[in-house]
Amino acid sequence: MDDSxxxxxxxxxxxxxxxxxxxxxxxxxxxxxxxxxxxGANGSGKTTLLRIMDGLLKGFEGGVHLDGMxxxxxxxxxxxxxxxxxxxxxxxxxxxxxxxxxxxFGPLNMGxxxxxxxQRVMDxxxxxxxxxxxxxxxxxxxxxxxxxxxxxxxxxxxxxxxxLDEPTAGLDPMxxxxxxxxxxxxxxxxxxxxxxxTHSVDxxxxxxxxxxxxxxxxxxxxxxxEDVLTTPQELANVKLRLPQIAELIYRLxxxxxxxxxxxPLTIGEARREIIKIAAGSN
Amino acid sequence: MQLFSEHLIKDHILSKIDARxxxxxxxxxxxxxxxxxxYVFPLVVLFTSFILCLVIKAPLRxxxxxxxxxxxxxxxxxxxxxxxxxxxxIFSINLAGLKITGHIDGLMEGLKIAGRxxxxxxxxxxxxxxxxxxxxxxGLSWFRIPxxxxxILMFAYRYIFLLLEDAFVIYQAQKxxxxxxxxxxxxxxxxxxxxxxxxxxxxxxxxxxxxxIQRGYTGNMPGLKHSxxxxxxxxxxxxxxxxxGAIWMIQ
Amino acid sequence: xxKIFVFTLFVWLISSGNAYAMHISxxxxxxxxxxxxxxxxxxxxxxxxxxxxxxxAVDISFKPLVGLMAAVVFIISxxxxxxxxxxxxxxxxxxxxxxxxxGPAISILITAVALxxxxxxxxxxxxxxxxxxxxxxxxxxxxxxxxxFKGLRALKANLWIAGFMAGxxxxxxxxxxxxxxxxxxxxxxxxxxxxxxxxxxxxxxTQLPLGILxxxxxxxxxxxxxxKRPDLLVKMRVIKPQQIAALVITFLLLVLPAxxxxxxxxxxxxxxxxxxxxxxxHGRPARAPIVNTDQGDLLLFVFLxxxxxxxxxxxxxxxxxxxxxxxxxxxx
Numbered sequence: 001m002d003d004s005x006x007x008x009x010x011x012x013x014x015x016x017x018x019x020x021x022x023x024x025x026x027x028x029x030x031x032x033x034x035x036x037x038x039x040g041a042n043g044s045g046k047t048t049l050l051r052i053m054d055g056l057l058k059g060f061e062g063g064v065h066l067d068g069m070x071x072x073x074x075x076x077x078x079x080x081x082x083x084x085x086x087x088x089x090x091x092x093x094x095x096x097x098x099x100x101x102x103x104x105f106g107p108l109n110m111g112x113x114x115x116x117x118x119q120r121v122m123d124x125x126x127x128x129x130x131x132x133x134x135x136x137x138x139x140x141x142x143x144x145x146x147x148x149x150x151x152x153x154x155x156x157x158x159x160x161x162x163x164l165d166e167p168t169a170g171l172d173p174m175x176x177x178x179x180x181x182x183x184x185x186x187x188x189x190x191x192x193x194x195x196x197x198t199h200s201v202d203x204x205x206x207x208x209x210x211x212x213x214x215x216x217x218x219x220x221x222x223x224x225x226e227d228v229l230t231t232p233q234e235l236a237n238v239k240l241r242l243p244q245i246a247e248l249i250y251r252l253x254x255x256x257x258x259x260x261x262x263x264p265l266t267i268g269e270a271r272r273e274i275i276k277i278a279a280g281s282n
Numbered sequence: 283m284q285l286f287s288e289h290l291i292k293d294h295i296l297s298k299i300d301a302r303x304x305x306x307x308x309x310x311x312x313x314x315x316x317x318x319x320x321y322v323f324p325l326v327v328l329f330t331s332f333i334l335c336l337v338i339k340a341p342l343r344x345x346x347x348x349x350x351x352x353x354x355x356x357x358x359x360x361x362x363x364x365x366x367x368x369x370x371x372i373f374s375i376n377l378a379g380l381k382i383t384g385h386i387d388g389l390m391e392g393l394k395i396a397g398r399x400x401x402x403x404x405x406x407x408x409x410x411x412x413x414x415x416x417x418x419x420x421g422l423s424w425f426r427i428p429x430x431x432x433x434i435l436m437f438a439y440r441y442i443f444l445l446l447e448d449a450f451v452i453y454q455a456q457k458x459x460x461x462x463x464x465x466x467x468x469x470x471x472x473x474x475x476x477x478x479x480x481x482x483x484x485x486x487x488x489x490x491x492x493x494x495i496q497r498g499y500t501g502n503m504p505g506l507k508h509s510x511x512x513x514x515x516x517x518x519x520x521x522x523x524x525x526x527g528a529i530w531m532i533q
Numbered sequence: 534x535x536k537i538f539v540f541t542l543f544v545w546l547i548s549s550g551n552a553y554a555m556h557i558s559x560x561x562x563x564x565x566x567x568x569x570x571x572x573x574x575x576x577x578x579x580x581x582x583x584x585x586x587x588x589x590a591v592d593i594s595f596k597p598l599v600g601l602m603a604a605v606v607f608i609i610s611x612x613x614x615x616x617x618x619x620x621x622x623x624x625x626x627x628x629x630x631x632x633x634x635x636g637p638a639i640s641i642l643i644t645a646v647a648l649x650x651x652x653x654x655x656x657x658x659x660x661x662x663x664x665x666x667x668x669x670x671x672x673x674x675x676x677x678x679x680x681x682f683k684g685l686r687a688l689k690a691n692l693w694i695a696g697f698m699a700g701x702x703x704x705x706x707x708x709x710x711x712x713x714x715x716x717x718x719x720x721x722x723x724x725x726x727x728x729x730x731x732x733x734x735x736x737x738x739t740q741l742p743l744g745i746l747x748x749x750x751x752x753x754x755x756x757x758x759x760x761k762r763p764d765l766l767v768k769m770r771v772i773k774p775q776q777i778a779a780l781v782i783t784f785l786l787l788v789l790p791a792x793x794x795x796x797x798x799x800x801x802x803x804x805x806x807x808x809x810x811x812x813x814x815h816g817r818p819a820r821a822p823i824v825n826t827d828q829g830d831l832l833l834f835v836f837l838x839x840x841x842x843x844x845x846x847x848x849x850x851x852x853x854x855x856x857x858x859x860x861x862x863x864x865x
Contacts, residue, residue, distance in 0.1 A: 056492060080496050092489040095597070097416040097440050108505075109498030137416060139443040153497065309660070316661055317564035324560075348656040355558045358735070359719060366731055367723040391721050395561065402560030406660060410653050418653065430585045430596070431578075435646050437600020438607065442650075445604050449612075468615075469746065473753020476609050480634070480754060481762050483601035490601075491594030501593050 004032045005068075006161060006193050007053060012062035013217075014048055022048040023217040025062070030195055035187045037204050038197040039228075040214035041239035046197035047088070049214070050163045053195065054085040081110065083161040084154035088169060090146035099125075099141070099149055100134035106157035117156075124156040128182060144175040148182070155186075162186070164196040168203060176200070180207050202243045205229065205265035213238060225265055245270045296338060300511060301417035302424055303519045308409045310523050314530045315401040321394060323530050324401025331404035340411050348407045349400075356396040363392030415439055424508045433503050441486065445479055452478055555626055555707050556651065556666055559659025562718040570714065571664030574645075577672050581642035588639075599639055606631045607647040611655070614746050623743050628674030629703030629751045633682045633696070634758075634766070637675040644671030665718075669710035678703035678751070692759055693752045700751025704744040708736060734836065737843035742850035 007030035014022045023045040030036050038046045051057040052064060055071055064071045071079065084106075087093045096102035103124055107117040125131045128148040133141065141149060147167065154162060167183065168176040184207055186192040198204065204211060205225040212222040215238035221228045229235065232242050232250060242250060246265050253260040258277060264270040296304075315324045335345050368388025375382050413421075419439065423432045452475050456462065461471035491499075562570070589595040610627040627647070631640040648666050651657040658666045678699040685695035716729035758765055 054496060056496060076495065077498065080498055085496060087489070087493060089489075091444055092486070093493040095437065095440055095490045095494065097419060097436055101416075105494070105499075105504065106497040109500075137414075138440065157497065312661055313564060316560065316562070316567055351656060352558045352560070355561065359561065362728075362731065362735070363719065363721075367721065367728065395719055398563070399558060399560035402659060402661060403558070403656060406559055406653065407656065415650075415654065428582050430582045430589075431642070431646070433596050434585070434600045434603055434642060435649065437597055438603035438646050439650065441601050441604045442607055445601075445608055449608060465615075469749050470753060472612070472614070473750050474757060476605075476612075476630070476750060477754040477757030477761075479605050479608065480602075480630075480758065481765065483605045484598065484762070484765050487598040487601040488594055490597045494597070495593065499593070501589055501596075 005029050006032050006066065007195070008063070008065040008068075009049075009053065010063040010065075012049075012052060012060050012064060014052060014057065014060040021217055023052075023214075026214075026217075026219055028212055028219065028222065030193060033187070033191050033193055035183070035193075035207060035209045036195045037208040037211045038195070038214055039199065039201065039204060039211055039240060040197070041199060043216075044214040044238075045217040046214055047165055048217075050085055050165055050195070050197055054083060054163055055079040056085070081157070082159060083163065084157060084159045085163040086147075086150045086154060086165060086167060088165040090143070090150045093150045093153070094138045094146060097137055098134065099130070099136050099138060102138060102149065103134075103153045103156050106153055110157060120156040120158070121152075124152040127155055127186070128152045129178075144171050144178070147171065147175075147179065151182070159192070161193045161195070164194065166198055167196060168198065168200050176203060183207065199240065201229070201235075201240055202245075205243060213240070215239070226262075229265055230263070249273065296334070296412040299412075300509075300515050301413050301421040302511065303515045304409060304413050305418065305421050305425075307519050307522055308405050311405050311526055312402055314526060315398060315405065318398070318530060319394075320532075321397055322532060324397040326529060327401040328397075328404045331408045334408050335411065338411060345407065348410075349403060352399050352403045356399055359395050359399075360389070360392035363388040363395070367391065420508070423505075429502065429505075436503070437487075437490075441483065444486070445483060448482055449475060449479055555670060555704075555711050556648070556658030557662040557669075557711060557714060557718075559652070559656070559661055561659075561715065562662055562665060566714075566718045567661040567664065569664075570662075570668055574664040574667040574672065577641050578645055578667065581638045581640075581645070584636075584638035585642060599635065599643065602631065602635055602639075603643040603646040606643050607650055609750075610647060610651070611657075614743075614750075623739065625700075625743075625747045625750055626670055626674050626704055626707050628670050628707065629678030629700035629747060630754050632675035632678035632703065633699055633751070633755060637672075637679045640675035640679070641667065641671040644675065665711075665714045669707050669714060673710045674703045674707040677706035682755075693756055696752035696755035697748040699748075699755075701744045701748035703751075704747040705740065708740045708744070709733070712736065730836065734839035737839050738846050741843040741847040745847060745850050 007028075009026060009028050012026045013024045016022055026045075026049060038049065040046050048057065052060050053071075055074070055076065058072060066074065066079065066083065069078075094102050096105060100121055103121045104117050107120045112120065121134070122131070125134065128151055130145060130148055130152060133145070138146065138149070147170075151162070151164075151167075162183075164183070168179050171179060180203055183194055183196070187194050196208075208225055210223060211225050211228050213220045213228060213235075220238055221234075229242055229246065232247060235241050241247065242263075243265050245267050246263050249260055249270055250263050252258045253263070259280070260273055260277065262273070264273050311327060315327055318324060332345075364384050365382060366388070368385025368391065370386045372384045372386040372389070374384070416439070419432060419435055422435070423429070456471045456475065460467070462468040585596065585599060606627040609630070610624050612624060614623055614625060628640060628644055631643050634640075635643065645663070645667050648658055648663055648670070649660075652659050652663060681702045682695050682699035685698055686692075690698075712729060712732045716725055716732050720728045
């Protein structure tokens with residue numbers, strides 16, 4: 001098993017108790033230090049896949065290996081020292097009366113002594129920009145703060161792999177940006193491997209290394225954002241769309257026949273392409 | 283959500299005192315008020331509590347609200363004791379063939395009970411204003427209250443606010459669809475509301491459990507170590523109790 | 534807007550001083566009685582904790598579940614329910630439904646938690662009366678609700694009826710116990726029974742209809758759960774009959790002698806056999822009381838009056854509930 005592969009998911013299928021087939025024969029690999037995304041509409045199986053990868057759902061068909069070991073043979077403790085899942089709804093995850101107690105929960109369970117726990121909690125709070133709020137009751141925090149608090153709870157445990165279920169859902173534009181920048185920092189500076197489920201098409205190309213498109217429980221496409229997000233029709237078939245800037249350039253190219261070389265996915269790229277065209281027409 | 287008057291916990295002198303000290307003082311004082319046989323002590327306590335509320339700038343309205351229900355009960359008790367218990371009558375009226383008698387000793391006893399109630403309620407009111415509930419929970423665990431109880435208390439407190447918001451949303455939705463226009467429909471809607479809350483909390487508990495499991499929960503909450511009791515505060519508490527005890531002796 | 538609403542809700546239900554919740558207010562019970570009720574409540578709470586430990590060892594999600602149920606019961610018991618006869622609001626006990634959902638042991642625990650939070654922050658009930666309230670609402674209420682429900686279902690009663698009777702009897706049993714506790718606590722030297730009757734009567738006009746309201750609410754919840762989520766009804770309840778029997782017997786053994794001896798005013802206690810005897814011997818016999826309610830018809834008459842008022846109130850409430858009135862106000 002390749003040392004750099006952290007997750008290996010092979011031909012995994014899962015069916016819920018009420019017989020809905022959530023995912024069918026999904027295979028993918030996640031390398032160390034990568035920032036991966038699952039892009040898909042609601043009901044495409046993203047949450048189920050994440051839960052299986054987190055060891056919360058058992059009884060699936062196929063194989064899931066974490067660092068080369070079969071996840072079904074690992075004890076909960078072995079799994080949860082390495083990997084953590086941030087749920088979509090922060091209230092599902094924050095259960096202690098104060099912020100400090102909630103973030104301390106993980107490290108305490110891991111057996112650190114109280115001084116170490118305090119240090120970890122403070123560090124985690126600093127990383128998610130929530131310093132000073134330790135004594136606050138959880139329900140006094142804003143939605144965005146609660147989302148970040150969930151991440152802090154896992155950071156304090158020192159996880160090397162973070163799974164996130166729609167981390168930007170429900171956040172205002174500034175909040176979205178802050179969240180994605182936080183994840184980028186964790187990925188690039190701390191080397192945390194991140195797998196995130198989202199349907200936020202505009203954000204994805206800015207931050208992700210690789211991306212898988214899910215639809216009805218299957219992987220439709222996988223690869224780098226520029227290889228995957230190509231044509232509007234294809235994406236519309238799986239209830240997604242191109243990033244807005246890409247859609248604009250696509251239409252300018254194919255309907256108005258402007259000579260764009262490639263379809264940019266971000267505003268920065270689009271700017272360069274437009275300047276090229278503008279310069280070319282002079 | 284200002285239900286628990288936590289917004290009042292500004293940084294005044296009383297909020298800095300260890301919660302455990304405050305709880306012990308409150309309980310001792312409460313015991314004294316309840317075992318007192320005269321009139322003076324509870325009223326002294328009541329007076330002091332009011333002063334304290336003024337000092338910490340507790341909103342007067344909130345303070346009076348805490349007393350609203352007890353005041354009603356006091357009225358009932360005084361009436362009951364005045365008219366129906368006691369031996370020395372002070373007056374008696376003939377009302378449609380029935381004799382209604384007022385007894386002075388009954389009245390005095392009723393007043394004693396009233397003082398007791400007022401004193402006791404004032405202690406708890408002040409305690410509630412100067413100690414955040416989370417600290418009370420932490421304090422209780424230091425007093426060796428069984429862990430299971432503390433855990434339940436903790437979960438309950440955390441999720442009350444969430445459920446209150448849900449209740450509000452459901453209530454509004456029902457009201458918008460004429461759910462409360464008459465008694466029968468209102469009760470029906472109310473049953474639906476309560477039932478939906480029960481379902482919601484069950485599902486929430488399952489999700490919470492899942493989230494806890496993935497952070498290492500194995501069935502027992504990990505214990506947070508308590509900071510040591512400051513000797514100065516403990517000494518102050520002792521002095522306070524002795525002082526109160528001295529006043530209590532004046533029966 | 535939301536904050537204003539919820540705050541108003543609580544201002545309303547707290548300031549309606551006629552909020553006839555069944556909590557005993559802080560300070561009513563003198564020291565000895567307060568302590569006694571704590572002692573009575575203690576074994577039951579211990580039982581609840583024991584069951585919690587046992588059941589959570591099997592199911593790791595049990596403790597969060599109980600915590601959340603406690604939150605629900607707290608909220609239900611804070612909701613204002615208008616009482617048609619009194620024109621004011623009161624609160625359901627919530628113990629009937631919690632007894633049905635999680636069984637008496639856990640229900641006692643839940644009640645204890647909800648009561649503590651209410652005492653500290655809503656001035657409902659009190660810390661000194663925590664023990665007494667646990668006994669009346671937690672122990673008696675939960676058992677009454679649970680046993681009624683189980684009993685009626687065993688007799689193949691309709692689900693709604695079983696739920697209704699459970700809620701009704703839980704409420705009324707709690708109210709009776711509270712009256713006993715109050716009478717014992719505030720009687721001073723007066724005899725127990727007359728005061729007990731008077732307290733009972735004083736609360737009848739509000740408690741009779743309230744029982745019906747609580748019954749209807751309980752029935753509604755049970756039926757809803759049965760329709761939408763029957764798995765919940767199965768998951769939450771685990772109790773052995775032998776345990777219940779043991780506890781009911783313990784309760785009776787603890788409480789009956791206690792109230793028996795203090796109700797001994799009825800038995801010609803020291804007042805008559807000693808004090809009056811000596812007073813007579815010294816030429817100062819006891820006067821006959823001016824309103825002698827202890828003899829026969831007068832007390833019965835007052836009781837009849839109270840019962841009639843309560844009965845009418847209950848009947849009126851029932852009619853308001855059961856009559857299908859045409860929907861007014863939506864005519865085009």
